Amino acid sequence: xxxxxxxxxxxxxxxxxxxxxxxxxxxxxxxxxxxxxxxxxxxxxxxxxxxxxxxxxxxxxxxxxxxxxxxxxxxxxxxxxxxxxxxxxxxxxxxxxxxxxxxxxxxxxxxxxxxxxxxxxxxxxxxxxxxxxxxxxxxxxxxxxxxxxxxxxxxxxxxxxxxxxxxxxxxxxxxxxxxxxxxxxxxxxxxxxxxxxxxxxxxxxxxxxxxxxxxxxxxxxxxxxxxxxxxxxxxxxxxxxxxxxxxxxxxxxxxxxxxxxxxxxxxxxxxxxxxxxxxxxxxxxxxxxxxxxxxxxxxxxxxxxxxxxxxxxxxxxxxxxxxxxxxxxxxxxxxxxxxxx
Ligand code: AVJ
Numbered sequence: 201x202x203x204x205x206x207x208x209x210x211x212x213x214x215x216x217x218x219x220x221x222x223x224x225x226x227x228x229x230x231x232x233x234x235x236x237x238x239x240x241x242x243x244x245x246x247x248x249x250x251x252x253x254x255x256x257x258x259x260x261x262x263x264x265x266x267x268x269x270x271x272x273x274x275x276x277x278x279x280x281x282x283x284x285x286x287x288x289x290x291x292x293x294x295x296x297x298x299x300x301x302x303x304x305x306x307x308x309x310x311x312x313x314x315x316x317x318x319x320x321x322x323x324x325x326x327x328x329x330x331x332x333x334x335x336x337x338x339x340x341x342x343x344x345x346x347x348x349x350x351x352x353x354x355x356x357x358x359x360x361x362x363x364x365x366x367x368x369x370x371x372x373x374x375x376x377x378x379x380x381x382x383x384x385x386x387x388x389x390x391x392x393x394x395x396x397x398x399x400x401x402x403x404x405x406x407x408x409x410x411x412x413x414x415x416x417x418x419x420x421x422x423x424x425x426x427x428x429x430x431x432x433x434x435x436x437x438x439x440x441x442x443x444x445x446x447x448x449x450x451x452x453x454x455x456x457x458x459x460x461x462x463x464x465x466x467x468x469x470x471x472x473x474x475x476x477x478x479x480x481x482x483x484x485x486x487x488x489x490x491x492x493x494x495x496x497x498x499x500x501x502x503x504x505x506x507x508x509x510x511x512x513x514x515x516x517x518x519x520x521x522x523x524x525x526x527x528x529x530x531x532x533x534x535x536x537x538x539x540x541x
Contacts, residue, residue, distance in 0.1 A: 213343060214333045216326065219350035219358040228442055233482055242495040245381050245467075246324050246351055248431060250438050254325040256431040258299055263423040267416070268377050268409050271529035273302050279522050279531075280309040286520055286533060287403040289371035290314055293359065295352045295394070296378050297321035300332040303373065304339070306405075310371075311340050320362070322348040322355035352390060356397045369401040377409035377529070380464065380500035384510070387500075391514030395536045403519065404534040410527050411501045414458045421456035421465050421499070429454035432467050435496055444480030451475045455493070464500040468493040507532065 220227070228247060235242040249257065261269035276283070284306060292310055294303055300321060310317045317340060323329050329347040336343060346362055348355040372394055379387050394404055411417075421428055432454045436447040452469040459466050471488035478485055500506075511518060511534065520533040 211337055213337055214345045214347070216329055216333075216347040216349055217358065218326075219322075219348045219354040221350070221354045221357070225442065229481055232439070232443060232479075236486065236494070237484065239492060240495065241493070243435065245497040247438050247442075248435055248496070249323070249325045249328075250434070250441075251325065251327045253431060253434045253438065254298065254323075254328045256427060256434055259427045260423070260431055263425060263427050265419040265423040266428075267420055268407075268529055269302070271524040272375060272377075272407050272531070273305075275522050275524060275529070275531050276302050276305040280305040281312070283405060283520075283522070283531070283533065284309040284313060284371065287371045287405070288369045288401065289403065290367050291318040291320070291370045292373065293320040293322075293370055294373045294375070295322050295355060296374065296376065297323050297332065298325075298328055298376075300336060302375060304336065306371070306373065307336065307340060307343065311343065315342065317343045318367070319343060319345045320348065320355075320359065321345060322350070322352065324349070324351055353393060356393050359397055368399050369403065370399070372398060372402060372404040373407075374404065375407040375531075377407055377499065379406065379510075380409055380502070381498060382500075383498070384513075387510060388513035391510065391516060395515050398536045400536060402536065404516065406532045406534060408502045408507065408530055408532065409499070410523075410530055411463060411503050412526070412528050414460075417458050417465060417501060418456065421467065422454075426454075428456065428467075432456075432469055432496055436469065439479075443482075446478050448475065448477075452494075458501075462498070462500070463503065463506065464498045466495055467497040467499070468495055502530075512538070 231244055260266050292306060307319060321329055326349045329349055333345050333347060348358050382390060433449050436449050439445045440447055451472055453472050455468045455470050456465055471490055471492045473490050475488040515538055516534040517537055518532055519535050521530060523530040
């Protein structure tokens with residue numbers, strides 16, 4: 201893990217590390233080979249989040265249709281002290297921290313509880329980590345922040361190498377419903393990795409979006425202002441830049457249906473007319489027929505049985521739950537170990 205100096209000078213209470221296990225470029229090339237060379241084409245959603253993609257996601261959170269952020273934010277705002285008290289946390293470790301805006305409620309509660317709050321923030325976007333840190337350090341005068349720039353698994357394996365490291369009990373957070381980006385097996389695998397990184401007194405706060413009326417869910421991924429469409433299409437700019445490709449952003453359009461059989465929103469980029477795309481690395485030519493899609497994201501919406509299956513599979517047990525009205529969104533506080541029979 202190599203320390204990286206951020207672009208802006210930030211106080212000594214902030215360190216950013218690059219924790220990618222593989223070279224990010226090599227990883228994208230490998231994922232592109234795996235998912236893009238033949239139909240059905242797909243890519244993992246982590247490549248959305250370059251600086252522009254992270255800003256666009258932030259803008260999605262402000263659209264009137266995208267309810268998950270507001271529901272989760274309201275829960276965190278009203279329950280932060282209770283959550284932090286119940287968890288007994290001394291430090292906070294967050295996977296996929298983004299702007300850390302919702303986390304700020306938890307940090308404020310932690311700041312009330314302990315004299316030396318400590319926050320490990322992880323995101324794939326370095327710029328957003330720096331921005332968030334600047335804001336948080338100003339607000340919390342004794343807060344120490346370690347930022348781990350890389351994907352979730354890289355961050356989890358880097359945790360044990362932090363010096364002095366966050367002291368127990370630690371509250372892990374995985375918010376926003378981002379676990380929904382993973383198929384069942386991968387989600388269980390990721391939760392198991394988190395569980396493996398946890399000590400017996402540590403807790404995990406997991407935010408999950410729940411199943412609700414289809415039009416509500418579909419509107420959230422098809423906002424009228426087209427911010428989600430721009431976010432989805434930005435992936436093509438990432439591919440053009442990183443892989444030397446020549447995707448025509450006007451040659452594809454955004455589509456995001458709720459696929460009931462899988463209880464998930466699927467985001468697609470659909471070819472508008474036949475498209476030929478040249479790629480430098482890997483050197484290849486892609487042919488898209490009119491209407492052919494790239495699946496760019498899944499966002500699963502959970503029923504209670506799905507949640508129970510997930511927790512059982514990962515060896516986690518529920519300590520507490522805070523839900524929005526009509527269980528439209530839920531925060532689960534989890535402990536390592538299977539529930540007592
Ligand atoms: C950040 C992964 C939780 O799946 O709802 C928002 C990303 N994609 N609109 C989600 C997203 C399209 C978001 N997560």
